[in-house]
Amino acid sequence: MPVKGDVPWPREEHTGAKHDIYRRYLDRWFPILLAYSNAYPSVTYAEGFSGPGVYSGGEIGSPVIAMQALIDNVPKTKGVARFVFIDDDKRCVDMLRKTLRTAFPDRPRSDAAMPVRVIEGTCIDHLEAALDSINAWGQPIFANLDSWGNAPVPYKLLQRLAVNVSSEVIVTLFPQHFVRFVSNLGEAGDEVFGGDPTWRTVNGLAPEAKSRHILTCYRQALKAAGFPYLLDFELIPKHGQPLYLVFGTGHPLGVKKMKDSLWEVDRAQGVGFRDPRDDQAETLFDMEEPQIGPLARLLEQKLRDSGRVRVEELRQFALFETVYRPEHVIRALKPLVDRGVVEVVGGGALRIGSFVSLASASAR
Ligand SMILES: C[S@@+](CC[C@H](N)C(=O)[O-])C[C@H]1O[C@@H](n2cnc3c(N)ncnc32)[C@H](O)[C@@H]1O
Structure with a gap:
């Protein structure tokens, strides 16, 4: 045309x-x-x-x-x-x-x-x-x-x-x-x-x-x-x-x-x-200190769908299924862990090798 x-x-x-x-x-x-x-x-x-x-x-x-x-x-x-x-x-x-x-x-x-x-x-x-x-x-x-x-x-x-x-x-x-x-x-x-x-x-x-x-x-x-x-x-x-x-x-x-x-x-x-998949359609303007909210929501959904997941798998998910980079994943998970929404399976620090899952509703 x-x-x-x-x-x-x-x-x-x-x-x-x-x-x-x-x-x-x-x-x-x-x-x-x-x-x-x-x-x-x-x-x-x-x-x-x-x-x-x-x-x-x-x-x-x-x-x-x-x-x-x-x-x-x-x-x-x-x-x-x-x-x-x-x-x-x-x-x-x-x-x-x-x-x-x-x-x-x-x-x-x-x-x-x-x-x-x-x-x-x-x-x-x-x-x-x-x-x-x-x-x-x-x-x-x-x-x-x-x-x-x-x-x-x-x-x-x-x-x-x-x-x-x-x-x-x-x-x-x-x-x-x-x-x-x-x-x-x-x-x-x-x-x-x-x-x-x-x-x-x-x-x-x-x-x-x-x-x-x-x-x-x-x-x-x-x-x-x-x-x-x-x-x-x-x-x-x-x-x-x-x-x-x-x-x-x-x-x-x-x-x-x-x-x-x-x-x-x-x-x-x-x-x-x-990220077109973010249901709150939040726009990221600052690339150095990116808003991590949309990734946190996508990770929560992923954990809801998949149960227990290794952090490394979530990094691959971020790379291939979202607009975020793998290095954003731990940054997005940390506040969820601090708020008791996500837990590190077996306790301990949040690392690439850790397994994480949604905390059970009663624990929140
Ligand atoms: C968005 S502009 C391209 C801009 C260019 N890629 C750039 O970034 O500098 C779209 C162009 O597609 C041409 N165009 C529209 N329909 C076309 C079609 N069916 N086949 C080939 N070109 C078409 C228009 O003439 C226009 O020059």
């Missing part, structure tokens, strides 16, 4: 934070895959909704961020990095070509070492074909599918990426789009969720539960597509609509690195993030 207004457009608050996350992650991704031991001969960075590469205030867009991450972090002698950019608005495509020429006036790598394709067309019709034609498959691919949350992301492509070696995807979603248009989208919307119609039951839910339902369904769709490890979170701007990002990878290290990038995000952006 071509851009409704002018190209380029002003950068929104949450876009700055999103770019910071992309930058921090790609600064890690390119060297891990191309420069460290066991490196691959080549990788591909692909966008299905690339935009013009620049905003009206002069800020750079995700295609420039990605190419800069390669140039800054991988020596010229290491491997091949391909870039594929798709956008269905001709103005964006023309502007992106111009922006890339301006940002990188002396081609930083030869065409053989860094082929770049900028293609006009829809993501659904052109991205997979572009990856075929540039010989991306069989080597790692990072697919950034950053639509305005209202364009179809090809589910078949997600499935193919999930089985491709060391490949990852990050998808932007505006749950409100699905909530608002559920009646119009109908079965056509099912495709986004891998054919599963469960998302449409959103109609019958209380207003505050609707977005969470869409997010849960999308998370499940990405898992069903074949990505075993997911990280999903909402970026909450001070003004404007929240944005939901879902990251899928085949490797636990991918989740760890993406989570590090999330927690290091520049706080000056004034954008917080939120």
